[in-house]
Amino acid sequence: MATLPMFPLGSVLIPGMPLPLRIFEPRYRALFADVMAGDAEFGVVLIERGTEVGGGDQRFSRGTVAHVRGYRELESSIMVVATGGRRIEVERWLDDDPYPRAEVREIPPLTWSDDLAGMHRQAERCVRRLLATASEYVDVPWSVDEQLSDDPVVAAWQLAGIAPIQTLDRYALLGSTSLPELLERLQGFCAEADELIRLTAGPLEIDDD
Numbered sequence: 001m002a003t004l005p006m007f008p009l010g011s012v013l014i015p016g017m018p019l020p021l022r023i024f025e026p027r028y029r030a031l032f033a034d035v036m037a038g039d040a041e042f043g044v045v046l047i048e049r050g051t052e053v054g055g056g057d058q059r060f061s062r063g064t065v066a067h068v069r070g071y072r073e074l075e076s077s078i079m080v081v082a083t084g085g086r087r088i089e090v091e092r093w094l095d096d097d098p099y100p101r102a103e104v105r106e107i108p109p110l111t112w113s114d115d116l117a118g119m120h121r122q123a124e125r126c127v128r129r130l131l132a133t134a135s136e137y138v139d140v141p142w143s144v145d146e147q148l149s150d151d152p153v154v155a156a157w158q159l160a161g162i163a164p165i166q167t168l169d170r171y172a173l174l175g176s177t178s179l180p181e182l183l184e185r186l187q188g189f190c191a192e193a194d195e196l197i198r199l200t201a202g203p204l205e206i207d208d209d
Contacts, residue, residue: 001091001103001104001105002103002104002105002106003094003101003102003103003104004041004042004043004065004088004101004102004104005031005034005035005042005043005099005100005101006042006043006044006045006059006063006090006099006100006101006102007021007028007031007042007043007044007045007066007100008044008045008046008047008059008100009044009045009046009047010046010047010167011046011167012046012064012167012170012171012174013044013063013064013066013084014064014084014157014158014160014161014170014173014174015064015084015085015086015087015154015157016083016084016085016149016154016157016158016161017083017084017157017158017161017162018081018082018083018084019044019066019080019081019082019083019084020079020080020081021079021080021081021082022077022078022079022080023077023078023079023080024076024077024078027096027098027099027100028099029078030098030099031098031099031100032071032078032080035068036068036071040067040068041065041066041067041068041085042065042066042068042082043063043064043065043066043088043090043102043104044063044064044065044066044084045059045060045061045062045063045090046059046060046062046063046167046171047059047060048060059090059093060171061089061090062087062088062089062090062107062171062174062175063087063088063089063090063104063174064084064085064086064087064088064174065084065085065086065087065088066082066083066084066085067082067083067085068080068081068082069081069082069083084157084161086106086107086109087106087107087109087174088104088105088106088107089104089105089106089107090102090103090104091103091104091105107175109153110153110156110176110178110179110182111153111178111179112152112153112179113179116152116179116180116183117152119180119183119184120152120155120156120183122183122187123156123159123183123186123187123190124148124155124159126186126187126190126191126194127159127162127163127186127190128144128145129190129194130163130164130165130190130193130194131143131144131146131162131163131164132144133194133197133198134164134193134197137197138164140164142162142164146158146162153179156179156182156183156186157182159186160173160174160182160186163186163189163190163193164193165189165190165193166189166193169189172185172189173185173186173189
């Protein structure tokens with residue numbers, strides 16, 4: 001078990017996906033200073049209730065370790081770019097003074113098997129089809145032709161990250177215990193979103209994290 005500084009957010013960080021942050025609150029400035037004095041890593045969890053600013057929020061227990069790739073200090077804030085890595089489960093929240101911290105355990109990584117190639121291709125088609133459909137009604141942050149990693153496990157997580165699905169659906173994917181489970185659930189969520197778009201034939205509220 002390890003202790004990590006934690007950054008609760010209103011979005012889910014998927015392994016392998018970028019995380020842009022604008023840090024301006026004093027407690028998170030303190031967190032960032034300590035992070036950069038160490039291994040440049042912090043935990044990210046989804047806020048269940050409340051807001052990112054001011055504290056007092058309630059948080060989900062499953063999250064992701066983010067690694068800082070670069071930052072730029074401005075007059076009133078710090079612009080940070082991080083990337084999602086290992087998945088974690090919060091075992092115990094510690095005192096929020098001076099910033100949120102938690103004791104966490106790592107969730108085992110997913111593993112690849114060549115017999116999953118067909119399921120992987122099917123999930124990719126499903127995600128790209130949903131991106132094409134959603135883009136007809138709303139602005140989506142990812143292209144239908146988005147390039148994926150050559151590593152099939154990383155690529156599977158990237159598909160979970162770019163799919164225009166709801167936040168709680170993405171959070172559910174983060175808890176997948178196997179790659180087949182991740183790919184199957186991803187296809188299910190995409191199919192539900194696609195059906196809803198076609199039934200309403202109008203704007204669909206989606207998440208763009």
